[in-house]
Amino acid sequence: MAEPIPTIESLLEHAKSVFREEFDSDADVAVAAPGRVNLIGEHTDYNDGFVMPMALPLVTIIVGRKVAGDVATIVTTNKDVDDPKKITVEMPNRNALVRTLEHSGPKWCLYVKGVIANYAGPCPPAFEAVVHTSVPTGGGLSSSAALEVATYTFLDALTGGNPQESLNDKALACQKAEHQYAGMPCGIMDQFISCMGQEGNALLIDCRHMTSQLVPLDDPQIVVLVTNSNVKHELTGSEYPTRRRHCQEAALILKKVSLRDANESDIDYLKSIETDETLLNRARHVITEIERTVQGAKALKEHNYQKFGQLMVESHNSLRDDYAVSCPELDSLVRLALEVDGTLGSRMTGGGFGGCTVTLVYANAVDKVIQHIRKNYKGTPTFYVCKPSPGARILQRPT
Ligand code: GLA
Numbered sequence: 001m002a003e004p005i006p007t008i009e010s011l012l013e014h015a016k017s018v019f020r021e022e023f024d025s026d027a028d029v030a031v032a033a034p035g036r037v038n039l040i041g042e043h044t045d046y047n048d049g050f051v052m053p054m055a056l057p058l059v060t061i062i063v064g065r066k067v068a069g070d071v072a073t074i075v076t077t078n079k080d081v082d083d084p085k086k087i088t089v090e091m092p093n094r095n096a097l098v099r100t101l102e103h104s105g106p107k108w109c110l111y112v113k114g115v116i117a118n119y120a121g122p123c124p125p126a127f128e129a130v131v132h133t134s135v136p137t138g139g140g141l142s143s144s145a146a147l148e149v150a151t152y153t154f155l156d157a158l159t160g161g162n163p164q165e166s167l168n169d170k171a172l173a174c175q176k177a178e179h180q181y182a183g184m185p186c187g188i189m190d191q192f193i194s195c196m197g198q199e200g201n202a203l204l205i206d207c208r209h210m211t212s213q214l215v216p217l218d219d220p221q222i223v224v225l226v227t228n229s230n231v232k233h234e235l236t237g238s239e240y241p242t243r244r245r246h247c248q249e250a251a252l253i254l255k256k257v258s259l260r261d262a263n264e265s266d267i268d269y270l271k272s273i274e275t276d277e278t279l280l281n282r283a284r285h286v287i288t289e290i291e292r293t294v295q296g297a298k299a300l301k302e303h304n305y306q307k308f309g310q311l312m313v314e315s316h317n318s319l320r321d322d323y324a325v326s327c328p329e330l331d332s333l334v335r336l337a338l339e340v341d342g343t344l345g346s347r348m349t350g351g352g353f354g355g356c357t358v359t360l361v362y363a364n365a366v367d368k369v370i371q372h373i374r375k376n377y378k379g380t381p382t383f384y385v386c387k388p389s390p391g392a393r394i395l396q397r398p399t
Contacts, residue, residue, distance in 0.1 A: 111148050194391060215300050
């Protein structure tokens with residue numbers, strides 16, 4: 001069986017009771033921001049390409065209240081993050097032109113600090129808050145973006161927000177927080193979908209123009225199965241920035257602004273000038289993946305699930321062979337899912353080297369897929385059957 005997905009109400013209730021224990025008072029603000037699963041378009045966002053994620057019913061909740069003084073206190077209930085679980089943050093000076101916060105403390109709090117520093121609304125007051133989440137930590141479902149976007153939404157709820165600000169601005173500020181405070185040069189996909197997800201829809205995002213289009217995905221016969229491999233290969237940490245750099249180098253050779261501007265004939269050109277094989281492979285993944293994403297959105301709109309599934313498999317193979325970001329566990333999960341009748345497509349999702357796969361499957365076959373994987377996968381996977389869910393929202397405004 002798949003994991004039960006906790007309701008917002010139950011998460012909220014738990015967060016509020018922890019808040020009461022910790023702070024001896026009641027929280028009067030509550031927000032939620034979701035994690036995401038990417039259906040297709042992997043490692044294309046930082047190449048100005050297309051991506052098509054959906055927001056998950058797995059969310060990060062923040063409850064809290066405004067307090068006097070300059071010090072915010074934040075508690076996380078998450079057992080999977082580093083200690084300490086309770087931190088304090090000296091809030092930026094109201095008159096400061098640039099908000100900078102010390103880059104110190106456990107990793108989870110750097111996301112919170114980064115967002116406070118990059119918050120574009122009215123200067124936030126000090127606060128007490130509890131963070132509670134159902135998004136698995138570091139599992140490739142954007143637990144970081146969910147925390148960033150939840151923090152931003154929490155500050156919006158506390159201050160009343162900035163009416164001039166768009167969801168694009170909000171997503172970009174959260175991305176900047178991650179670049180500056182977590183040192184991860186991520187693209188824009190995760191923050192965008194966490195801000196803009198809509199129930200019953202995937203989102204086709206054009207990462208060059210920062211525009212997006214809803215793609216309905218609400219056919220009751222079709223299910224999105226997320227399988228967490230529960231492995232995370234600790235590589236040097238430089239894999240992601242290295243891939244980014246290789247893409248830029250390939251674009252430079254082709255005299256293009258980015259690989260978004262390249263096409264199949266550019267792959268031939270790279271071959272003809274005997275470009276370094278790694279660079280050629282990386283470029284081929286990105287160029288073909290951008291095209292697959294455009295085709296995938298079209299297929300999904302036409303309810304052509306067979307075609308979409310086939311594109312998912314091609315995407316996985318390209319990530320495995322050309323982009324080299326898969327791992328044996330993810331390959332095995334994809335292979336096992338595809339062995340079951342009723343599976344339309346399956347692929348690794350997110351940055352790679354562990355984390356999750358995403359599988360599109362007929363609803364009446366999903367239990368069979370889960371059983372088959374459980375029986376044959378050499379590890380302990382976790383399964384989530386997910387519907388496209390709403391993006392970040394304020395659940396309760398201050399009284
Ligand atoms: C991580 C990044 C995203 C994106 C994916 C790969 O999740 O945060 O911006 O680049 O990897 O598609």
